[in-house]
Amino acid sequence: MWSTALVLASGLASPALAAKLIASHFSGPVYTLDLSLTNATSGTLKVASQVNNGCGRIPSWITIDKASNSVYCFDESWYGSGVLAQFAADDQAVLTPKASAPTLGNTVFGALYGGDDDKSFVITAEYSPSTITTYKLPLSASSKPVQKLSFTMPKPGPRPDRQDKPHPHAAFLDPTKEFMVVPDLGADLTRIFKINKATGELTACPTAPSLSGDGPRHGEFLETKGGLRYYSLNEVASSVGMYNVTYEGEGGCLTLDLAQTLSTFGDRKGQTTEKAAELRIAGDFLYASNRNDQKFGKELDSLAIFRLDTAGDGQMTFQELTNSHGFFPRPFQINKAGDLVAIGGQTTANVAIVARDAATGKLGPLVANINLPPRGTNGGEDGLSAVLWYE
Template identity: 80%
Template sequence: MWTTGFVLASGLASHALGAKLIASHFSGPVYTLDLTLTNATSGTLKVAGQTSGCGRIPAWLTVDKASNSVYCFDESWYGSGVLAQFSADADAKLTLKSSAPTLGNSVYGSLYGGSDDKSFVITAEYSPSTITTYKLPLSASSKPLQKLEWTMAKPGPRPDRQDKPHPHSAFMDPSKKFMVVPDLGADVTRIFKINKASGELTPCPVAASHPGDGPRHGEFVETAAGLRYYSLNEVASSVGVYNATYAGDGGCLALDLTQTLSTLGDRAGKTTEKAAELRVAGGYLYASNRNDQTFGKEQDSLAVFKIDGADGKLAFQELTNSHGYYPRPFEVNKAGTLVAIGGQTTANVAIVARDAATGKLGPLVANVNLPPRGTYGGEDGLSAVVWYE
């Protein structure tokens, strides 16, 4: 049962003056959005600003609130791309601060290294089968520090999706000593030691998934039994649970697969369905499903899992409405009371209430469309949405 008491107590008060979000569209614009709550379960979401400068196909956003910065990564398929840093004013309005040329086709990016863990930036390039690193700050003359590329002897179990390695994200582990790179095409999660001073990455042994899983994104959680890693598998529409261990001061991070569950509850994903993102909040894990249309035409789902605090195992709870088609990105706010969901094809941002005590997702609070609408299965429409907090 959905309850509003907790939201009223902790969520509405913290957002009485409104909240800010940043969203990007594959056609080029980057938006600032204003959320104003009327009560616990209703409000308005509107565009407060719009800018450009993230190349031709903005695909991913990373917020560094401490420096009032938003980094945007261009998925341009035309042989080159852009890595852009925007500065945000008090109203989260964005101004292009600096940009650097990239190799293009970047689908993800994050900060790492240095004394502040923000001295370098890494990008994952889907079709070139590469990851690339750059030193900050960015400029027009920025050059890659390191580029790593992979090949495969033969396609994977899903040749249409796994014809070659496809790194899909790159982020630090909790110790901030290792870089984790899920590879959708090769069915492995690649791991690298980070030289914090130079930004150089040194390969560690890879962690294997099940054939045909197609790992895309991931998150770590500390449990009573130790560190766990959760892998969102796009191709199989599943979540893999790994025990994560460190092999001493000079060793590597190791991931051992222990459990795999479908993101669609009691059935496996179809070839026409694709899991997209996962997020962890308050002992619960959420995953988005594209093209399952569980809640009607162009109404895809978010899966809810309970994380066992003792051993980290997952238990499926339910599917809830994403209020959009092809929910590519989504993110829980810091208070744990609201979820922003980006419908890729419907090109909308939906805000859904969340009960931080029970983990249940509640009613639609607000929604805004950011045209143009995407096409079925196309890399167009809405690409990313993040809370600016």
């Protein structure tokens, strides 16, 4: 049971506490949201401003570089071309289009990397073209890819409806920022690349296989007392895999060795109609979003909570499922203070703010909620696409 004492201990009782968030919608808008907390368990979330059609036709992902007051947005357009957009943010996080570059389209993720500041290039993951592409920053209308890598596989995977070919779904820097890891949902593996920071060029290292039918989609690194770990969110199997990380592989490559896999539903496997989406780590806890389990009622899906053995080998222990307060929770993020979670319901097209207790890892009451229409269709690529704290 979530108690008021826990909420007060988390520091949420400060009156009129304010925060900013950035959200995107598959229909085109990119929003700045204002969160104001009036007491320990309630607040308001409102649209402060929005940019329409500044990120192409189907904004799918956003990346924030707070140091330069920049927001990057990635277009999942399926029409043979897309847009990579950069917005400038003022002191109220109001966004103004700054630059854009043409892309191949169907981008589902993007991240900054390389250069002396690790922000000189941007990588994009293209789902259906089975490619990753890199661009030099700053962007302009004449920007061209620095590198495009295409992937193939000899035959469909164990879930041919979703693993018909390689589907790179994200790209993450390791803690040294010398390597890029790319979860490939279609090929049941994580691709690993060594980064040339000066040129942005990626050189392939040996891949890290997942279990057959896992479908890796998202991931995050964590330093534990026993060493560095990488946690993989597997969409197709609705599971999380924990990998031991070393840097003594072939050619000095980063290597990932699978050590543990747990279902995001605890004591049962995910159904074919259910799809895990994203994971986040805060302190000793890992959270994963489950789409279409409706564990908490009609159109109320779950987040899974795992405790991590950060004092040891990083092993996961399933704790519980908690209410996501939305349908198809695609994106979510924990704020830096660790006391609030922003959860985006893709189909319900809502952003829910939920209290979090850092000591127990538990998620508490719904603090604020906002709908950002139009609502998505069940299982469709529409509705809310991304939400991040601007901090």
